[in-house]
Amino acid sequence: ALKRRVKELEKGHKVYPKVPILNYKDRKRILITGGAGFVGSHLVDKLMKQGHEVTVVDNFFTGRKKNVEHWIGHENFELIHADIVNPLFIEVDQIYHLASPASPPNYMYNPVKTLKTNTIGTINMLGLAKRCRARILLASTSEVYGDPEVHPQKESYWGHVNPIGPRSCYDEGKRAAESLCYAYKKQENIEIRVARIFNTFGPRMHMNDGRVVSNFILQALQDSPITIYGKGDQTRSFQYVSDLVDGLVALMNSDYDLPVNIGNPDEYTIKEFASEILKRVGGKSEIINKEAVTDDPSRRKPDISLAKLHLHWQPRVKVMDGVNKTIEYFREELRHSNMLP
Ligand code: NAD
């Protein structure tokens, strides 16, 4: 980003990353809802670099203009500040539907809005897909499995979700969104794709996002205590963002229209993960235990056989290589804001 800025100043005009010119029949008009967020902005980069026309719709609840600013002004790119709970009329060929708060503190902040975004917002995007005869991919989540009784989780597992707990606005919101997709497929013949995304991390996660990877890295970089919620025996399996984005594009362009897990099966206890991060960052943080959170799933790991079979996809980035890149990203962010100790 810095190198590009220097080049821009030298040339006196904005310098964009290289974009191929696709011929008319290969070039798609692609909408990304939530495209100014963490995952969405990496997806924007990939699709722009393939030469498509990309439109982002975002209400900037957790997303930032900064995540896509390097494309603003490019003739293939458009950024619309709008809320998908309101109808949206544009012309598109494909929709990647990612708009939804994703981290527990964010989705619990306004649970009613989380539900509206995932239900009314998803209906609007399905209505748009129906009118344009566009294909739509829903960014669903491993949270549809709740606190799972089977391990690892296969797509055929129906889940174990508390319908009235603090996480339900998100879990049940996404379950309703999946249900809406299959209802529109059955009734209106809409082409749908459903990705059940497992914990993903990487650069451009929001500093105050509150998810475990960004929390631990920022705490370690600032010499503050690393906060484990509960005993830290709960497990998660972490995927680097570039693998997720490759998986989403592979799914969108495949013929498979049932839900597919996209995640990295490399599983860690939160305790182990905390010490791995501390070891990599160095620094003087101590690791402390805080109160456990309500309904926190005790273990989570994807079975990715379906993705391998139907998408010929599997994660390529080793989790700790991804962690190192993410540490470097946050170190730069903190240095930039004068927040390093
Ligand atoms: P994020 O919070 O960075 O991005 C979400 C984006 O959606 C933000 O830009 C936000 O401003 C936007 N948004 C929220 N509500 C909106 C609304 N009503 N109208 C328009 N825009 C709205 O989170 P992320 O990690 O990039 O997640 C993207 C998607 O992937 C989400 O749907 C999330 O549920 C799903 N997902 C992510 C993970 C993960 O680990 N990152 C795991 C499972 C599922």
Ligand code: UDP
């Ligand atoms: N919708 C939209 N953009 C469109 C088409 C529809 O936002 O291009 C919204 C529309 O406002 C409606 C919803 O999507 O509330 C569902 O559309 P559908 O056609 O299924 O329902 P209907 O309009 O028949 O109620």
Ligand code: UDP
């Ligand atoms: N967690 C933690 N400390 C933190 C943030 C999260 O111990 O500062 C735990 C959390 O309780 C959960 C796991 O890390 O068991 C993953 O949490 P995250 O919010 O990243 O995602 P989730 O999988 O719960 O949606």
